[in-house]
Amino acid sequence: MSLILVAEDDFGTRKLLSVILERSGYDVRQASHGPQAWEMACALRPDVIVSDINMPGMTGIELLARVRAHPDFGLTPVVLITSLQERHDVRLGMSLGADDYIGKPVSPEELLAAVAAQVNRNTTRAAVQDIQVREAVGSALKDQARRLGDNYEQRLAEALSEQWPGSRQGRHAGVLPDATVLCVRLVPAQVWTRQLGPQTMARVLGRFHECVGDTVFLFGAWHLHGCGTQLLAVFADNPDQPGVPHALRAYRAALAMRQAEATLDAFAASLRGDTERVDLPAASLSIGMQCGPVAMAELQGLLGGEAQTAPVGLPVLEAEVLAQHGPRAPHRMAVSPPMMRRVAGAARQVERRLLEIEGWAGPMDVCVIEPAI
8 A cells, every 4th residue: 555645734635635545545644734744754755745835834845855855765756736826836846856746726536646657656666676776866866957957948938939940850740649739819819909009919929928838838748839829739648758648737737727817917917007008808818628639740941941840630620619619717618528538537517519610511519617626
C-alpha cells in the first residue's frame, strides 16, 4: 500500500483529498502546515507528497525545495495544488522539479490520476534503478533546472510569435494520430477594436497571447498556433514522458483560462483609464475542444523567410466551430461527445444540442460541460 502525505492548511480541502485517496486504497497521512509536512516527510518517507502551494510556516514551494535537496528521499514525487493565481510560483515549482499540478477546485479523477501516475513511476524507477540515488538526484535536478530555466522564456516566446525555426521543425512536423485541440477565442474583440483603436488593441492582443500561451505551456501543450483573436493549442501524449492523458491536460488548461480571463479584464480596466472609456465590455473567452488525428503542416514562403507550422484536420475545424458557438458562462465550454467521454470523470454535461453549420454535411453534436465539483 502506497503512503501519501497530504499537506493542506484548509481543513475541508485536506479532509476531501484524504477521503478520496483513502477510498482508492492509499495509506494517507495529513499535515496542516508546512513545517509539520516537512517533519512527517523526513520521518515517514512517503511515496508521494500532495501539497498546497500557499501554507503557513512553509510554502509548498519551500517544502518542494527541501525535499529535492535531501540526499535520501530527494526523488519523492511532489504534486502541487494551485489556483494558478501566481505564475511566478508555478514557474519556480517547475524549475525545482515538481512532478505534476492539480488546479483548484480539485476533481477526484484528476487527483487520483496524478497520484497513480507518480506511484507507477516509483515502481518503474525501483525496478530499474542500479545507480547511487544521490548521483541520480543531482544529475536529474541539474538537467531539469537547466532545461526549464534556460528554455522556458524562449519556448514561450516562440509559441506566442508563431515562429518555429527549422531546428525545431522535427518535433512539430508529421501527423499526430491522437491529439486534443483546444481553441480559445477573445469574444469582445470586435467591440474593443472599434473603441480602442488598432494601437491599443495590439497591446490587448499581446496580453491575450501571453496569458493563453503561458497557461497551455504549463499544462504541456505540444504546439500553439495563433491568429489574431484566436489561438489553437494542440495536446498530445509523449511516450517518453508518461503521465496525465492529453485530453485531461487540455481540459485542465481550459479551466485555468478563467485566470487568464481575469488578467485580461484587469488589463482592460487599465485601458479604460488610459482612454477615458468606461463602456468596454468585460473580457470573455469562448472555449471549444475536440480530439482526433491532427496533421502538422509546414508553411513555406512566408514573409521574412521563416517557416511556420499549423495544425490541420477535422478536429481543428470542429474545435474552432465549438469555440465560436461556445457558452459564455464561467467555467463552461463546448466539446464534442468523444471529448466529453474522455474527461467524464472531471466534468459533467449540463447541455447537449445539435448545431447547424452552413456548408456542413449535417448538424454538429455539441456538449456543454463544466467541472464535476
